[in-house]
Amino acid sequence: MGKVKLVPQPEHSVPRLELCAALLAIKQSELILSEIDLQLQSTTFYTDSKVVLGYIHNETRHFYVYVSNRVLRIRRSSHPNQWRYIHTDQNPADLGTRSIPASHLQRTTWLNGPDFPLSGWENNPEKVNYDLINPGTDTEIRPQLLTLTISSANMGLGSLCFERFSTWSSITRVLANLIHIAHTFCKARVTANSDCRGWHHCPNARIMSKNSHMRKTSSFKS
Known part of the structure; x- marks a missing residue:
């Protein structure tokens, strides 16, 4: 037919x-x-x-x-x-x-x-796997979208990590130390006798933390 x-x-x-x-x-x-x-x-x-x-x-x-x-x-x-x-x-x-x-x-x-x-x-037909012809340029095929997700809970970067701190000052003190260490690593030149190298507790970071706490307190009072 x-x-x-x-x-x-x-x-x-x-x-x-x-x-x-x-x-x-x-x-x-x-x-x-x-x-x-x-x-x-x-x-x-x-x-x-x-x-x-x-x-x-x-x-x-x-x-x-x-x-x-x-x-x-x-x-x-x-x-x-x-x-x-x-x-x-x-x-x-x-x-x-x-x-x-x-x-x-x-x-x-x-x-x-x-x-x-x-x-x-x-x-005895030949078994052939027929693939798409030019899927990247075929207008009948929808574009293929790729997404990437990262679980912050497994990396310790989520907001849950702040639950271990009982006060605002302790959070700012820890963050100040982390920021100071990050800045130290990013500096192009560090003097040989400088104590601000690698992971360390720096007095400057504690002063930064205190000033940050004072600014936070003053902003609440205003």
């Missing part, structure tokens, strides 16, 4: 039209299976579009609505392993869009089908 449909207006892109052709194959298969009196064991689908095969076999990327709906419809009625690639010159479906004289139609694959299913090749 063969069927051809006209291209809708406005005209879609070639990958969309090829995907619509694959969906048409699914609908034709369902129609044939519902009408014949034979119980078929399996059905194999062929397309000459590797882009469509990449859409059907895709498991990692997301599509926009048009492609996503049709891929879901195809996968609802078939498994990706049922889909195979066929070269364009062996694809009888292409004859439906070409100008062929009626006198030559009987000798074409449109009525007789391709030769390879009867030659034994179909008994």
